[in-house]
Amino acid sequence: MLYQRSSQLFAEAEKVIPGGVNSPVRAFKSVGGTPIYVKEAKGAYLYDEDGNRLIDYINSWGPMILGHAYQPVVDAVVEKAKLGTSFGMPTEIETQIAALAVSMVPNVDKIRFVNSGTEACMSAVRLARGFTKREKIIKFKGCYHGHSDSFLIQAGSGAVTFGSPNSPGVTQGTAKDTLLATYNDLENVKMILESNPGEVAAIIIEPVAGNMGCIPPQEGFLQGLRSLCDEHGTLLIFDEVMTGFRLARGGAQELFGVNADLVTFGKVIGGGLPVGAFAGRAEIMDYLAPVGPVYQAGTLSGNPLAMAAGLTMLQEIERDKNLFKRLDEKTAYLEKGIRKVLEEKQVPFTINKIGSMISVFFDIREVVDFDTAGYGNNETFKKFFHGLLANGVYIAPSSYETWFITDALTYDDLDFTIGAVDKVFS
Ligand code: PMP
Numbered sequence: 001m002l003y004q005r006s007s008q009l010f011a012e013a014e015k016v017i018p019g020g021v022n023s024p025v026r027a028f029k030s031v032g033g034t035p036i037y038v039k040e041a042k043g044a045y046l047y048d049e050d051g052n053r054l055i056d057y058i059n060s061w062g063p064m065i066l067g068h069a070y071q072p073v074v075d076a077v078v079e080k081a082k083l084g085t086s087f088g089m090p091t092e093i094e095t096q097i098a099a100l101a102v103s104m105v106p107n108v109d110k111i112r113f114v115n116s117g118t119e120a121c122m123s124a125v126r127l128a129r130g131f132t133k134r135e136k137i138i139k140f141k142g143c144y145h146g147h148s149d150s151f152l153i154q155a156g157s158g159a160v161t162f163g164s165p166n167s168p169g170v171t172q173g174t175a176k177d178t179l180l181a182t183y184n185d186l187e188n189v190k191m192i193l194e195s196n197p198g199e200v201a202a203i204i205i206e207p208v209a210g211n212m213g214c215i216p217p218q219e220g221f222l223q224g225l226r227s228l229c230d231e232h233g234t235l236l237i238f239d240e241v242m243t244g245f246r247l248a249r250g251g252a253q254e255l256f257g258v259n260a261d262l263v264t265f266g267k268v269i270g271g272g273l274p275v276g277a278f279a280g281r282a283e284i285m286d287y288l289a290p291v292g293p294v295y296q297a298g299t300l301s302g303n304p305l306a307m308a309a310g311l312t313m314l315q316e317i318e319r320d321k322n323l324f325k326r327l328d329e330k331t332a333y334l335e336k337g338i339r340k341v342l343e344e345k346q347v348p349f350t351i352n353k354i355g356s357m358i359s360v361f362f363d364i365r366e367v368v369d370f371d372t373a374g375y376g377n378n379e380t381f382k383k384f385f386h387g388l389l390a391n392g393v394y395i396a397p398s399s400y401e402t403w404f405i406t407d408a409l410t411y412d413d414l415d416f417t418i419g420a421v422d423k424v425f426s
Helices: 004-016 071-081 092-104 117-132 186-195 221-232 251-256 304-319 323-344 370-376 379-390 411-424
Strands: 038-042 045-048 053-056 110-114 136-140 178-181 200-205 235-239 262-265 276-280 350-354 357-361
Touching: 053 411, 071 304, 092 110, 092 276, 092 304, 110 117, 117 136, 117 200, 117 235, 117 262, 117 276, 136 186, 178 186, 186 200, 186 221, 200 221, 221 235, 221 251, 235 251, 323 350, 323 357, 323 411, 357 370, 379 411
Parallel strands: 136 178, 136 200, 200 235, 235 262
Antiparallel strands: 038 045, 045 053, 110 276, 262 276, 350 357
């Protein structure tokens, strides 16, 4: 495949945009080469500026669970746009999507919409601090909760891909309030809570980690966190930016049967437009301005186009009772196919999968936390990434990311992908 025009466009972009990209994970820095410029996308496919067609396993890093340019979402946005694109005043559709989201997600009474997952997590932590009148938070090494200061401490995703899990610019004052724990290690969390008695406002976690590759929680881990939080008067925040409306209708809370005190959303809830949200019980959420003392705001929050896309997406998910089953089956089929090929070719690997999230690590050892996730960051991954790309399959350009399966994928697409894996290692 040729990427002449993408290369030219990237060279132009580098002159006026730092690193040529508006979000670091888009750059091919860790795998080498130049990013691909998308012209358009439909269903499971991306069409780039050089005329190549790629099967997309990133899906805008999660939102496009029903595929690109999903017609009902596109129509809803177009219709809304005709009525004006932003007012900074309340609109009925905000209540409609809020009511639907609250009805789908367990254990939440109220939800507030923001413009990104970062904002959602940042605001949820502020709210937790205001509510508990405590300052510290516990986060897990390798989890990513957006780029706000408190979270850029041993962060996953692009932060680790580009070697800055602790970003310069985050003050020591901020960093000292973020306590780091090891994913899937309950004893470690217990120890941290016990050595900071009465000081930890919240534990924030990706209930399925997706930003150090896909790492599901081990049996009892989330339940254990719930008990520890109850014991210590600490709030449990599930960052469901990736898992919300993806792993189940009610997200990870529903899938694992564990209640969080606050839940954050992004990605799917916006149907591909810039949306984030955070939700919880009324007693906590009413701590927010204008009824409560914790301040949080946004000029474009609840934007009508974004709400139209998000509402339509949630309605489709609500309507299609077999969606999650189909997604699980497609992902399982893909896993089985890839597993078979890699075994035949005697390539050392580990596959982590849950629902429609999957990662292939090129190491035989189990991947359960940030340190073990590092096993997958190797030359074989680079070869795999470029090999797939050359064969028309696009996965995230880093081993610290998850593949997102979309319902638009057909079994032919999955077979095509498995065939591409075979070619890479032949
Ligand atoms: N939390 C999680 C779990 C995420 O995966 C992400 C983004 N990948 C974020 C928060 C931040 O979301 P955004 O990029 O929309 O700010």
